[in-house]
Amino acid sequence: MAKRRQEMMEENRAKLIAAARKAFADKGFAGASMDELTADAGLTRGALYHNFGDKRGLLAAVVNQIDGEMASRAKEFGARAEDDWQGLLAEGTAYIEMALDPEVQRVVLLDGPAVLGDPSTWPSQNSCLHATRLTVERLLESEVLKPVDPEAAARLLSGAALNAALWVAASDDPEEVLPKAIDAFRAMASGLLAVTEP
Amino acid sequence: MAKRRQEMMEENRAKLIAAARKAFADKGFAGASMDELTADAGLTRGALYHNFGDKRGLLAAVVNQIDGEMASRAKEFGARAEDDWQGLLAEGTAYIEMALDPEVQRVVLLDGPAVLGDPSTWPSQNSCLHATRLTVERLLESEVLKPVDPEAAARLLSGAALNAALWVAASDDPEEVLPKAIDAFRAMASGLLAVTEP
DNA sequence: CAAGCCACATACGTAGCGTATGTGAGATTT
DNA sequence: AAATCTCACATACGCTACGTATGTGGCTTG
Numbered sequence: 001m002a003k004r005r006q007e008m009m010e011e012n013r014a015k016l017i018a019a020a021r022k023a024f025a026d027k028g029f030a031g032a033s034m035d036e037l038t039a040d041a042g043l044t045r046g047a048l049y050h051n052f053g054d055k056r057g058l059l060a061a062v063v064n065q066i067d068g069e070m071a072s073r074a075k076e077f078g079a080r081a082e083d084d085w086q087g088l089l090a091e092g093t094a095y096i097e098m099a100l101d102p103e104v105q106r107v108v109l110l111d112g113p114a115v116l117g118d119p120s121t122w123p124s125q126n127s128c129l130h131a132t133r134l135t136v137e138r139l140l141e142s143e144v145l146k147p148v149d150p151e152a153a154a155r156l157l158s159g160a161a162l163n164a165a166l167w168v169a170a171s172d173d174p175e176e177v178l179p180k181a182i183d184a185f186r187a188m189a190s191g192l193l194a195v196t197e198p
Numbered sequence: 199m200a201k202r203r204q205e206m207m208e209e210n211r212a213k214l215i216a217a218a219r220k221a222f223a224d225k226g227f228a229g230a231s232m233d234e235l236t237a238d239a240g241l242t243r244g245a246l247y248h249n250f251g252d253k254r255g256l257l258a259a260v261v262n263q264i265d266g267e268m269a270s271r272a273k274e275f276g277a278r279a280e281d282d283w284q285g286l287l288a289e290g291t292a293y294i295e296m297a298l299d300p301e302v303q304r305v306v307l308l309d310g311p312a313v314l315g316d317p318s319t320w321p322s323q324n325s326c327l328h329a330t331r332l333t334v335e336r337l338l339e340s341e342v343l344k345p346v347d348p349e350a351a352a353r354l355l356s357g358a359a360l361n362a363a364l365w366v367a368a369s370d371d372p373e374e375v376l377p378k379a380i381d382a383f384r385a386m387a388s389g390l391l392a393v394t395e396p
Numbered sequence: 397c398a399a400g401c402c403a404c405a406t407a408c409g410t411a412g413c414g415t416a417t418g419t420g421a422g423a424t425t426t
Numbered sequence: 427a428a429a430t431c432t433c434a435c436a437t438a439c440g441c442t443a444c445g446t447a448t449g450t451g452g453c454t455t456g
């Protein structure tokens with residue numbers, strides 16, 4: 001048992017993050033109580049402050065986890081496409097659909113930026129944004145896109161996608177407006193193309 | 199002095215909103231203390247709870263005020279353009295530039311959505327969004343744009359613009375990246391056009 | 397096996413929100 | 427015009443919840 005101590009710590013961190021994820025998604029950052037949250041994890045606030053410093057630190061850890069999951073999911077979708085351009089559209093569509101998840105919305109899209117500041121300044125560096133930028137850069141090299149700044153394009157694309165998702169989720173009939181959002185997204189994204197597509 | 203009472207109330211509401219605007223912009227919604235804020239306005243929390251119900255109500259009032267100012271400013275910019283399409287681009291550019299104001303960012307873009315929920319559900323109904331949708335609808339009627347859902351297009355445009363602004367503001371050298379953001383915005387927006395423009 | 401360390405628990409201080417109640421200056425009534 | 431009423435705001439209180447300071451039991455190390 002050389003590393004029993006380390007293992008316990010990892011385990012407790014995971015428990016806290018899991019409980020926090022639930023609490024933040026359910027009640028929002030401000031509404032979530034640290035006492036309740038830690039009790040749900042079978043621990044106390046002591047563990048929390050030792051591991052994450054403060055409430056914001058815990059949110060950062062949760063956001064990081066969800067963001068990572070989103071990025072890898074989007075990558076999967078993008079990889080299935082036949083070319084990079086279709087891949088970019090697929091990634092965007094994937095973001096829109098993922099952002100329909102209340103957990104993603106509440107934690108990553110609403111409380112995340114409000115509490116932690118702009119996504120580009122997050123410790124996690126925002127995997128989603130990074131992935132999109134890489135795809136854009138590939139498309140710029142192959143001259144599929146107009147010569148735009150890759151970071152700017154990535155920001156605009158993800159901004160549009162995530163905002164569209166917020167709209168869809170807030171609407172009365174999400175199932176009906178989702179295709180409209182995706183249509184509009186694809187139309188706007190095609191504005192980045194160097195040549196017109198049908 | 200038939201309406202002395204009404205006038206006093208309006209005045210006090212204005213004082214509170216002004217103080218709140220400052221406090222929210224400076225310390226964020228969560229960080230702003232109601233006691234401090236009301237003291238700055240020369241009043242107490244009693245006035246605040248009587249007029250706005252709770253802290254969220256006060257934020258809603260502040261957001262409403264700023265949002266209105268933004269919408270009228272954007273309209274001015276749009277009206278100066280030579281046609282509706284240039285007007286839409288001008289509005290978008292105006293949003294990007296306005297969103298560089300820390301007050302707008304902190305209050306309307308970050309805390310607003312986090313505390314009050316999706317902008318389309320705000321009591322103010324989000325004047326900015328509304329204005330953009332009207333412009334889009336005009337362009338749809340004159341068949342300048344592809345047949346997209348006007349609400350979706352408006353959401354995506356403002357989402358892209360505001361997200362671009364957050365990026366610009368968070369960057370090391372805002373003056374340098376601002377034109378990049380505007381370029382990318384115009385490119386993406388042109389994706390909504392029915393026919394390609396040079 | 398003994399001494400130390402460390403991850404976590406416990407206990408405390410404090411700030412700030414919302415509510416319940418009080419009050420005095422205008423508005424209303426006769 | 428005087429008395430009463432109304433209501434916008436002040437005052438006082440309770441409660442929740444964050445962060446910190448201190449304690450402790452079990453692993454770790456020599």
